[in-house]
Amino acid sequence: MTRLPVILLSLLVLAGAASCGSGSACADRIDTLRLAPTLLAGDESFHEPLGILASDSRLFVRNSVKCDTIIDEYATDGKYLRSFLVKGIAPGQMPYLTGWWYESEGNRLVVESDVARRKLLAVENLDSAEPQLRLIMSLRDRIVGAPDDSVVPASLMKLRNGAVLAPNLNKAGLLNAYDSAGRFVRTVVGYPEVLRQSGLPEYALANFFHLTGRVSPDGNHFAAAGALGDILCFGTADGDSVRITVVAGQPQKGIEVEAEDGSYSTFRYTDSLRYFHPGGVVVSDSHVYTIAGGLASEVNDRNKKMAAGEIEPLTEIRVHDYDGHLKKIIYIPVGRCLLAVRPDDSALYALEESNEYGYRLFQFEL
Numbered sequence: 001m002t003r004l005p006v007i008l009l010s011l012l013v014l015a016g017a018a019s020c021g022s023g024s025a026c027a028d029r030i031d032t033l034r035l036a037p038t039l040l041a042g043d044e045s046f047h048e049p050l051g052i053l054a055s056d057s058r059l060f061v062r063n064s065v066k067c068d069t070i071i072d073e074y075a076t077d078g079k080y081l082r083s084f085l086v087k088g089i090a091p092g093q094m095p096y097l098t099g100w101w102y103e104s105e106g107n108r109l110v111v112e113s114d115v116a117r118r119k120l121l122a123v124e125n126l127d128s129a130e131p132q133l134r135l136i137m138s139l140r141d142r143i144v145g146a147p148d149d150s151v152v153p154a155s156l157m158k159l160r161n162g163a164v165l166a167p168n169l170n171k172a173g174l175l176n177a178y179d180s181a182g183r184f185v186r187t188v189v190g191y192p193e194v195l196r197q198s199g200l201p202e203y204a205l206a207n208f209f210h211l212t213g214r215v216s217p218d219g220n221h222f223a224a225a226g227a228l229g230d231i232l233c234f235g236t237a238d239g240d241s242v243r244i245t246v247v248a249g250q251p252q253k254g255i256e257v258e259a260e261d262g263s264y265s266t267f268r269y270t271d272s273l274r275y276f277h278p279g280g281v282v283v284s285d286s287h288v289y290t291i292a293g294g295l296a297s298e299v300n301d302r303n304k305k306m307a308a309g310e311i312e313p314l315t316e317i318r319v320h321d322y323d324g325h326l327k328k329i330i331y332i333p334v335g336r337c338l339l340a341v342r343p344d345d346s347a348l349y350a351l352e353e354s355n356e357y358g359y360r361l362f363q364f365e366l
Contacts, residue, residue: 030326030327030329031327031329032328032329032331033328033330034330034331034332035330035332035348035364035365035366036333036364037332037333037363038362038363039360039361039362040349041078041080041360041361042357042358042360043357043360045074045078045080045359045361046061046072046358046359046361047066047067047072048063048064048066049061049062049064049072049338049351049359050062050063050064050097051100052338052340052351053100053101053102053109053340054076054102054340054341054342054343054347054349055102055104055107055342055343056104056342056343057076058073058075058076058126059073059074059075059076059078059340059349059361060073060074060102060109061073061074062097063083065095065096067083068086068087069083069084069085070084070085070086070087070094070096070097071083071085071109073126074361076342076363078361078363084130084131085111085123085133092132092133093133094111094113094121094133097111097112098112098113098114099111099112099113099155099212099214100112101214101215101216101217101283102217103122103215103217103219104217104218104285104343105160105219107127108122109122109123110122110158111123112155112156118138118139118156119135119136119137119138119156120135120137120138120158121133121134122134122136136158137158137164137180137181138182139156139166139178139182155167155212155213157213157224157235158180158215159219159220159221159222159235159237159242160218160219160220160237161237161238161240161241161242162179162180163177163179163180163235163237164179164180164182165177165178165188165213165222165224165235166178167210167212168206168210169207169210170206171191171202171203171205171206172187172190173187173189173190174189174190174209174210174211174226174231174233175188175189175224175233176188177242189244189246191209192231192248193248194229194231194248194249194250194251195209195229195231195248195251195252197251198229198251198255199253200255201260201265204265204267208228208252208267209228209229209231209252210226211224211225211226212225212226212227212281213225213233213280214280214281214282214283215283216283216284216285216286216322216343217283217285217343218285218343219237220236220237221234221235221236221237221285221322222234222235222283223235223281223283223288223320224281225277225281226277227275227278227279227280228252228273228274228275228276229252230248230249230250230251230252230274230277231246231247231248231276232247232277232281232288232324233245233246233247234246234247234288234320234322234323234324235322236322245322245323247320247324250274250276252273252276253270253272253274254269254270254274254296255268255269255273256268269296271295271297272295273295273297274293274294274295274296275293275294275295275296276293277290277291278291278299279291279338279339282340282341284341284342284343284344284345285343285344285345286321286322286345287319287320287321287322287327287341287345288319288321288322289317289318289339289341290317290318290320291315291316291318292316303336306336306354307335307336307353307354307355308355308356313333313335313352313354314331314333314334315332315334315335315350316329316330317329317330317331317332317339317348330348332348332362332364334350334352334362335352335354336352336353336354337350337351337352337353338350338351339351341366346365347363347364347365347366348363348364348366349361349362349363349364350362350364
């Protein structure tokens with residue numbers, strides 16, 4: 001008989017209190033760092049990248065769907081090594097990825113695709129000439145005991161202790177728990193009041209505020225964020241238990257109901273729309289890294305100006321521990337970028353895109 005992990009919802013706090021923002025008494029206890037870059041590789045090395053991951057000794061870049069292979073592998077000095085995971089629908093292939101993370105135990109990549117929704121797969125034998133794709137787990141076709149309209153997006157997270165968490169896409173709540181056999185346990189994180197303050201009807205919350213997440217390389221933690229909702233969710237495995245911490249902040253005021261007739265609604269974005277955590281979460285064994293957002297119009301305008309060289313590039317990164325405490329703020333002199341961090345927090349990588357230089361890979365020592 002499968003033993004179910006105990007899910008403990010430990011904390012719900014305001015982001016201002018948890019992060020010790022600029023107006024709080026504890027702001028001076030947060031380290032602020034400005035890091036200098038080391039250029040590792042230039043534009044000729046990359047193929048319209050969509051994501052980047054770091055292990056202790058390798059970097060993995062997720063390619064554009066235009067490429068014949070999905071993943072490029074590099075040494076941590078930026079040297080290209082090889083490409084693998086052929087794009088396709090035959091056994092051992094995938095058409096594209098929608099989620100992934102690095103797992104230290106077994107030295108493998110855990111991958112997801114919404115064409116294989118409700119499934120976790122692993123790219124194993126990374127040290128071999130031909131890494132192999134293998135199914136890790138699958139949720140049951142009919143989720144016994146779950147709300148009828150439960151839909152699991154491509155962010156299924158399995159911890160080392162066997163607990164499985166999945167962001168939800170219905171009005172029941174943000175996060176569901178499953179057992180290791182794929183059976184629904186219960187909804188463990190509801191919608192914080194800060195999300196309900198957006199003014200959206202209940203049925204629309206999941207459309208805009210659903211979470212996406214990753215598991216830490218050691219398998220003991222997960223983190224998830226909503227780009228349009230100011231919410232971060234952290235989880236830590238402890239024996240048979242999972243302790244979940246939720247940090248919620250400002251309500252999203254930039255989504256308005258434009259028309260509603262009882263069976264169909266349309267929505268529009270206003271000038272007050274905010275990107276709270278653009279790019280989602282980047283995880284190490286001890287910390288969670290997120291790029292700081294802002295008003296969507298300002299973020300888009302700033303990214304365009306940085307890409308065109310009209311203003312100096314700068315990205316603000318906020319670093320939390322898995323208890324939800326803001327530990328440091330990092331500034332790096334790069335524009336719009338994809339981030340990765342080594343499992344031990346020893347180095348941060350930024351894959352930048354600009355009009356002048358194309359793609360460039362930078363390393364920052366932490």
